[in-house]
Amino acid sequence: MKLNFARCTFAHSMKTMGCVAALFLGLLGVAPSSSATVLTATDASWKVTAGDLGPSGWNGNAIFNDSGWASATELSPWPGYVAKVIWSGGGQFSQSETQIWARGIFNLSALPLSAVLNNGFDDDGDIYVNGNLVVSDHNGFANNSFADITSHLVIGDNLIAFTAIDNYLQWGYNHGAAVQVDATFAQVPEPMSLALLGLGLAGLAFVRRRAKI
Incomplete structure (x- = not known):
């Protein structure tokens, strides 16, 4: 997975959260099943x-x-x-x-x-x-x-x-x-994987909420 980290800046909070979520979900996607x-x-x-x-x-x-x-x-x-x-x-x-x-x-x-x-x-x-x-x-x-x-x-x-x-x-x-x-x-997800998934989902929810404002 190729991510454009240049767009993940503190000046663009919505895009930052979106990139973080994509990164974490991508990492979870390669775990054995x-x-x-x-x-x-x-x-x-x-x-x-x-x-x-x-x-x-x-x-x-x-x-x-x-x-x-x-x-x-x-x-x-x-x-x-x-x-x-x-x-x-x-x-x-x-x-x-x-x-x-x-x-x-x-x-x-x-x-x-x-x-x-x-x-x-x-x-x-x-x-x-x-x-x-x-x-x-x-x-x-x-x-x-x-x-x-x-x-x-x-x-x-x-x-x-x-x-x-x-x-x-x-x-x-x-x-x-x-x-x-x-x-x-x-395979049961490890606690760290579950934490990353939760953070990724939280980021997606934040982006969706800000998009409606």
């Missing part, structure tokens, strides 16, 4: 079970009692992600714990502009967001996939729940599952 964050990612804080699920609601109720479930066992980093590859306490090569159920909860004070769930299963699995099935992977081999879950999120507690199954009869014992949710939020 969004920011990205990781909402949740599998790690040892997730709860898992390889046995009895207990009462219904494990995949749709954020206040489901999973106190009898164990903390997830981290197997390895998930390259390129914050998330860790997890399984139950039986570990990556267990011949008895070949299916797990897992839960992770996160809280939102504001809804994101967009949210993408990234996931990887070795080998198959189903993922639920607040009880809604968003991924159903039953192709019999390890792979990653993505799902837009923006419309399934709510203000307050949100639940990501999944069951993962290792198709060991075909590929051998090599269990693993990973989930990460990346979201984009609208």
